Amino acid sequence: MRISMWLARSSAVLLALAASLLHAQIATTAPAAVGLSQERLDRITQVLDRSVENGHVAGAIGVVARRGKIAYWHATGMADREAGREMAHDTIFRIYSMTKPIVGVGLMMLYEEGKFSLKDEVGRHIPELGGLKVWANGRAVDATREMTVQDLMRHTSGMTYGIFGDSHVDELYVDADVLADNESVEHFVSKLAKLPLKHQPGSAWEYSVSVDVQGRLIEVLSGLDLATYLRERVFEPLGMRDTSFRVADANAGRFAQLYRQTKDKSGIEPTGEAQSKRYFEDSRWYSGGGGLASTTRDYLRFCQMLLNGGQLEGTRLLSRKTVDLMRIDHIGSLPRASSISRPGYGFGLNFAVHLDPARSGLNGSVGEYNWGGLAGTSFWIDPEEELIGIYMIQVLPPRFRGGSARFKHLVYQSIAD
Amino acid sequence: MTRAVLVLSLLLGTLGCVPKPELAGDLLRSTPEAVGLSAERLDRVTAALQADVDRGHLAGSIGIVARNGAVAYWQAVGMADRETERPMADDAIFRIYSMTKPIVGVALMTLYEEGRFALRDPVRRYIPELGGLEVMEGQRTVKARREMTVQDLMRHTSGLTYGFGDSPVDEMYQEAGVLSGNRTVDDFIQKLAKLPLKHHPGSAWEYSVSVDVQGRLVEVLSGQDLATFLGERIFKPLGMRDTGFTVPAEELDRLAQMYVKAEDGTGIEPAPEDRSEDYFDYESKWYSGGGGLVSTAGDYLRFGQMLLNGGELDGERILGRKTIELMTRDHVADVPRPAGFVSNGYDFGLNFAVHSDLAASGLNGSVGEYNWSGLAGTTFWIDPAEEMIGLYMVQMLPPRLSAGGAQFKRLAYQAIAD
Numbered sequence: 001m002r003i004s005m006w007l008a009r010s011s012a013v014l015l016a017l018a019a020s021l022l023h024a025q026i027a028t029t030a031p032a033a034v035g036l037s038q039e040r041l042d043r044i045t046q047v048l049d050r051s052v053e054n055g056h057v058a059g060a061i062g063v064v065a066r067r068g069k070i071a072y073w074h075a076t077g078m079a080d081r082e083a084g085r086e087m088a089h090d091t092i093f094r095i096y097s098m099t100k101p102i103v104g105v106g107l108m109m110l111y112e113e114g115k116f117s118l119k120d121e122v123g124r125h126i127p128e129l130g131g132l133k134v135w136a137n138g139r140a141v142d143a144t145r146e147m148t149v150q151d152l153m154r155h156t157s158g159m160t161y162g163i164f165g166d167s168h169v170d171e172l173y174v175d176a177d178v179l180a181d182n183e184s185v186e187h188f189v190s191k192l193a194k195l196p197l198k199h200q201p202g203s204a205w206e207y208s209v210s211v212d213v214q215g216r217l218i219e220v221l222s223g224l225d226l227a228t229y230l231r232e233r234v235f236e237p238l239g240m241r242d243t244s245f246r247v248a249d250a251n252a253g254r255f256a257q258l259y260r261q262t263k264d265k266s267g268i269e270p271t272g273e274a275q276s277k278r279y280f281e282d283s284r285w286y287s288g289g290g291g292l293a294s295t296t297r298d299y300l301r302f303c304q305m306l307l308n309g310g311q312l313e314g315t316r317l318l319s320r321k322t323v324d325l326m327r328i329d330h331i332g333s334l335p336r337a338s339s340i341s342r343p344g345y346g347f348g349l350n351f352a353v354h355l356d357p358a359r360s361g362l363n364g365s366v367g368e369y370n371w372g373g374l375a376g377t378s379f380w381i382d383p384e385e386e387l388i389g390i391y392m393i394q395v396l397p398p399r400f401r402g403g404s405a406r407f408k409h410l411v412y413q414s415i416a417d
Numbered sequence: 418m419t420r421a422v423l424v425l426s427l428l429l430g431t432l433g434c435v436p437k438p439e440l441a442g443d444l445l446r447s448t449p450e451a452v453g454l455s456a457e458r459l460d461r462v463t464a465a466l467q468a469d470v471d472r473g474h475l476a477g478s479i480g481i482v483a484r485n486g487a488v489a490y491w492q493a494v495g496m497a498d499r500e501t502e503r504p505m506a507d508d509a510i511f512r513i514y515s516m517t518k519p520i521v522g523v524a525l526m527t528l529y530e531e532g533r534f535a536l537r538d539p540v541r542r543y544i545p546e547l548g549g550l551e552v553m554e555g556q557r558t559v560k561a562r563r564e565m566t567v568q569d570l571m572r573h574t575s576g577l578t579y580g581f582g583d584s585p586v587d588e589m590y591q592e593a594g595v596l597s598g599n600r601t602v603d604d605f606i607q608k609l610a611k612l613p614l615k616h617h618p619g620s621a622w623e624y625s626v627s628v629d630v631q632g633r634l635v636e637v638l639s640g641q642d643l644a645t646f647l648g649e650r651i652f653k654p655l656g657m658r659d660t661g662f663t664v665p666a667e668e669l670d671r672l673a674q675m676y677v678k679a680e681d682g683t684g685i686e687p688a689p690e691d692r693s694e695d696y697f698d699y700e701s702k703w704y705s706g707g708g709g710l711v712s713t714a715g716d717y718l719r720f721g722q723m724l725l726n727g728g729e730l731d732g733e734r735i736l737g738r739k740t741i742e743l744m745t746r747d748h749v750a751d752v753p754r755p756a757g758f759v760s761n762g763y764d765f766g767l768n769f770a771v772h773s774d775l776a777a778s779g780l781n782g783s784v785g786e787y788n789w790s791g792l793a794g795t796t797f798w799i800d801p802a803e804e805m806i807g808l809y810m811v812q813m814l815p816p817r818l819s820a821g822g823a824q825f826k827r828l829a830y831q832a833i834a835d
Contacts, residue, residue, distance in 0.1 A: 037734065040530075040734075040737065043530070043531055043532065047532045343751075356746070356750070357742075357743050357746055358743070358746035358747055358748040358750070358766070359748075359750060359751065361535070361536035361537045361566075361568045362535075362536070363739050363740060363743045364739070365739070385739075402535060405535055406532045406535065409529065409530070409532070409535070410530070410531075410532050412737060412739040412740065413529075413530035413736070413737035413739065413740055414737065415737050415738055415739050416729075416734060416737065416738075417738070
């Protein structure tokens with residue numbers, strides 16, 4: 001107890017020092033000061049450490065912040081097991097779909113400038129995506145209405161991802177390789193414009209490339225490429241210094257290795273270079289749906305901005321009302337065509353929203369919003385408990401079960417007020 | 418505030434209706450007025466409890482109301498054993514039957530909080546014998562559409578039953594005697610594994626032996642037998658010193674006599690002795706998680722106060738607040754509910770019923786109040802909105818002559834005066 005207090009204090013001193021040298025830091029605190037139990041947080045440490053010992057992950061980081069302060073931050077295991085590089089607080093992760101909330105915030109900043117409305121047809125801003133046909137009963141038919149910006153943000157555009165389904169349209173997406181070998185975001189849109197929709201716009205929830213389309217929308221509306229826009233409007237104002245579509249050579253030593261399960265399912269192995277190529281290539285293809293690399297520190301700053309109602313340390317990105325609009329349910333009782341949607345959850349604008357912890361069977365709060373990434377990373381923001389949780393690993397599916405869900409319910413059991 | 422109230426009460430000598438302060442389950446005591454209750458209206462509760470005894474509908478009972486963390490009403494009336502003329506005492510020991518279930522649910526969720534399982538985990542992952550069970554449809558069995566999950570066990574949607582009905586599966590349960598003649602909890606599982614399910618998992622709410630299965634789950638996940646686990650993780654930290662699966666020989670004179678309706682229907686008579694055998698078998702390791710515990714009013718009150726406090730009592734934290742919130746949400750919104758154990762206006766959480774609509778239930782109370790009862794007429798409820806706990810103890814098997822528990826609850830609510 002005394003040692004952990006000393007550690008907490010000394011790390012607070014170190015962080016304060018770092019803050020004066022670099023950028024402002026989110027403060028650390030003793031857990032008890034924000035209604036968390038140190039003894040119960042220790043259970044998280046045990047579980048994270050065990051996942052490394054079992055060989056289910058090479059390394060992991062868990063972060064818990066409450067009432068604006070970091071109460072728990074544990075890095076365990078290896079960032080690169082084969083190279084003997086330890087997991088560290090500044091390790092850089094492929095966050096994949098955790099790119100989506102960032103692009104959503106970027107887009108809604110343009111909404112706040114009056115550049116578009118949610119009910120605008122996408123074709124009005126990206127003409128190639130107007131007049132798309134819908135594949136139904138073996139043939140292409142007219143869409144009953146055009147897809148809107150809101151459809152893009154709540155995943156009701158009618159588009160798909162290709163890799164998660166086996167319908168004819170999914171096959172067309174896979175054949176066209178929509179998300180690969182693009183020279184620019186515009187190039188991606190030109191491929192997409194040749195494919196029919198899988199659903200009538202607005203008729204079904206299906207996870208899709210629509211956030212990549214949002215990336216193009218940002219480029220068209222702002223006149224900047226997506227990487228430049230996010231850097232100038234989101235990352236620099238928030239001090240997210242390690243978040244970008246490309247990993248600078250100078251930072252390559254902090255980039256975590258990506259793993260996958262071994263064939264015999266007994267452990268994990270590195271995926272190889274191909275999976276990391278795009279973080280170093282020289283092109284203007286920036287995937288708004290999954291292209292970013294980031295750190296727990298940076299992503300926590302992004303989440304804290306949202307929990308604060310749109311601002312961090314005096315820098316306002318969004319108004320509270322816009323954040324509120326993004327984290328209410330936008331899909332109601334629409335059919336959900338994808339297994340990625342869980343019972344008990346609704347969907348807002350680029351976030352899932354927890355509507356019913358009983359139906360989901362997951363501990364949490366009504367109104368808590370979240371998303372995850374392909375390599376097992378996840379985060380959630382809980383306005384009711386003023387709490388943020390972030391879990392970072394680098395293992396592609398299929399993974400050993402339970403990592404992020406277990407982290408989340410262990411965080412909730414540590415609340416002691 | 419409550420401690421100040423106690424001191425003040427002692428100074429002014431206003432403990433009045435409170436008989437023995439040292440037997441309040443070690444909880445604080447208060448005058449009714451200090452916690453927003455009317456002493457005059459609480460007298461109506463006493464009158465109703467006494468009337469049941471005077472009419473010969475019950476031998477005796479205990480009613481308790483706690484509010485804001487302090488006991489404001491505690492009344493024992495009548496006899497613990499009418500035939501030997503042993504009066505009902507504050508520390509009488511009761512067979513609490515299904516009021517065992519919330520305790521086992523709390524125990525299981527302490528393991529959930531350690532990351533040992535997720536609610537959506539299939540039960541077979543931990544108890545392989547319960548994997549791949551078939552479902553009876555008409556006269557034949559078919560493959561289950563999905564495996565039962567831990568959440569199914571806790572909200573009674575596992576597809577298991579109790580055997581109280583007259584369907585073919587109920588009859589198979591009766592023939593197998595699933596809950597009797599066991600020497601271990603595993604013996605029970607071995608019998609259960611041979612029987613088909615009555616429903617497809619998740620498709621219907623049906624009260625069942627699923628809390629006995631939870632007991633086995635506690636054993637498998639913890640590596641301890643259920644009695645040891647409950648003792649170390651729940652009873653000892655909470656100071657529930659008289660709660661267990663057996664009645665120690667030296668405490669036998671505190672065990673309340675069990676009664677049944679007399680054959681002529683006019684009164685009550687002692688229940689046949691075989692009802693009590695398990696409570697004195699000190700060698701057996703068969704611990705019924707669905708109904709095997711004995712307890713006292715003071716012990717159960719401490720359990721209730723822990724829940725109302727959001728998981729801790731006197732500095733001992735058993736569960737996190739969010740886990741109790743999760744246990745008292747509606748977990749059966751999507752599930753058809755046959756008429757029966759859970760009436761209109763109630764939802765079901767994890768091992769608790771939850772009052773969701775007072776108009777639909779036609780019962781006074783609060784939305785979000787959660788509760789359960791035992792076969793011998795005992796009942797309790799926990800009301801976060803009013804910061805109130807009600808507890809009613811009696812030993813009368815159905816069919817009963819008095820609606821004791823329901824009446825007690827109605828009268829407790831009319832005593833609120835703030």
